[in-house]
Amino acid sequence: MxxxxxxxxxxxxxxxxxxxxxxxxxxxxxxxxxxxxxxxxxxxxxxxxxxxxxxxxxxxxxxxxxxxxxxxxxxxxxxxxxxxxxxxxxxxxxxxxxxxxxxxxxxxxxxxxxxxxxGATLVSVGHYGLAQASLGQFLAGRDPRAAYPTLADWLDRRSHPGVLTAPSSWKAVLWPVWADNRIAWQMPPRRDLLVEPLRPQHGFDELSSFRAQVAPAADLPLHAAPGDDRTFYARVLKLDMLGLLAIGAGAVERARDLAVDYATLRRQGGKAIAGHAAVQQMLGDIELAVRQANAVIAGLSRPIEDLSMQEVAAARATTHTLLCHAANQSIQAHGGLGYMRDVGAEKIVRDQNMLKLQAGGILEIPLLLAGLREEQV
Structure with a gap:
């Protein structure tokens, strides 16, 4: 429908x-x-x-x-x-x-x-980052064999554990795996995984994090991607990145509301601190990030097949950097009070930092783009 x-x-x-x-x-x-x-x-x-x-x-x-x-x-x-x-x-x-x-x-x-x-959650990448430029080279189809050794290690779910963050009651995880020089998909139930609960993470206080890998004796079916495996994997990664970007944009809208409400009520020197230039600069930075993020989301609200991997990844890297800065500015607008957990601004900072680390994180996106270069995926 x-x-x-x-x-x-x-x-x-x-x-x-x-x-x-x-x-x-x-x-x-x-x-x-x-x-x-x-x-x-x-x-x-x-x-x-x-x-x-x-x-x-x-x-x-x-x-x-x-x-x-x-x-x-x-x-x-x-x-x-x-x-x-x-x-x-x-x-x-x-x-x-x-x-x-x-x-x-x-x-x-x-x-x-x-x-x-x-009951089920998704992990969109391998056991570390975005496989550097190798993933981009593979997705672009330029001499993909050169990327095979890196990708085979990157998506080896038996040798390497991966980290997933989900409600503590999760029952299964869906993730990409390397099989016969292609990216296939596997959905192991929790009972067939070696699962190690991790200490509470930096953000996402409502969820739990785990290190998980396939148990040695587990016999799990593989599911082939429909059509070209590279195109389908790029589709999933794009959807994941878009979702993370949208969540981050919403969180910063909340950070803006908290900062504006506080700056309007808090008085110093006989006037509300919203009238002070330094606070106005902070509020302006937050508003800039909100408007930039919403404009990016509007521009990316197109059929997924019309969006290239480069367009989505670049938008995520640049926009999420702005969102993290804006969340930090919300804390600063509150002064020392902003670091108190009952205010809410510091939780948004921590959640933003968690978002920017998902789907390989934003720091490795330049390497992914270098591998992709001008190819459209």
Whole structure:
């Protein structure tokens, strides 16, 4: 089912209300992360509203159910922006779960997802970074054999553990693997993995992180990508990067609101600090990042096949750098109070830092772009 562009605003208006009244309310004490029970309850409400896909459900407008129309992409990214404004960790969990369902459907593995929405999550890259320039060379198709040794190591799930971040009750992970000089897909259940819980991470207080690798004795099926494996992998990586960008944009909108509200109320020298030039500079930096991010998201709200890997990766690297700076400026606008957990600004900084590290992180994107060069993938 395709979403008409004229319906997107009306649908996102409903999402905004839900995000504000339910997710925002549940997250109003930033020093107290929402519990897994609340996360499950909110997920159930999102399913009832048709925002998240479920196995066996009727086709609708849920997250990442459709990525081939401009209206659908505008809805997907708008949904994640609104949910990210309410709670970035929750938005990340929903994004990765819905994307896992999208990919599983494409590769014929949907029956392995399980019944619960949060039961499966997705890891879009190998055990480190973005495989430097080798991944770009492989995706571009220029002498791809030169990249085979690096990619074979990068996507070796038995020899190398990978880190995943998800609700603690996750049951399966969907990830790319290297098989016969191609990128295939594998969905191991948790029981077939060696799983090591990690200490609490820098951000995403609502979620947990784990180091996981395939157990030596596990016999797991592989699922071939539809069509060209390089094109399909690029599709998944682009969708993941777009989702992370939209969540980060929403989180910074919340950081802006916190900074503006505080600067309007806090007085110093006989006037609100919003009237001081130094604070105005900070607020202006935040507003610049918000507007830049929203403009980028609007420009990228096109059918996924119309977006090149270079366009998406470059937009993510440059825009997320702005978002991290804006989140830090929100702390500075609060002065020393901004570092207190009950204010909320420092949590947004930590969540932004977690977002920028996902899907290989933003620091290796220049190497990916160097490998891709002028090829369109």
């Amino acid at each position: 395709t979403i008409d562009a004229s319906d997107v605003d009306a649908l996102l208006c409903e999402v905004e209300i839900f995000a504000r009244e339910r997710i925002g309310y549940a997250s109003e004490r930033p020093e107290l992360p929402i519990s897994e029970e609340m996360l499950v309850a909110l997920t159930g409400e999102a399913v009832e509203l048709g925002l998240l896909p479920v196995n066996g459900g009727e086709p609708g407008f849920s997250l990442w159910e459709d990525a081939d129309g401009a209206g659908a992409m505008a809805f997907n990214m708008g949904l994640l922006r609104h949910i990210g404004r309410g709670n970035a960790g929750l938005a990340f969990a929903w994004h990765r779960s819905a994307l896992a369902r999208h990919v599983a459907g494409c590769v014929g593995a949907r029956e392995r997802l399980g019944e619960t929405v949060l």
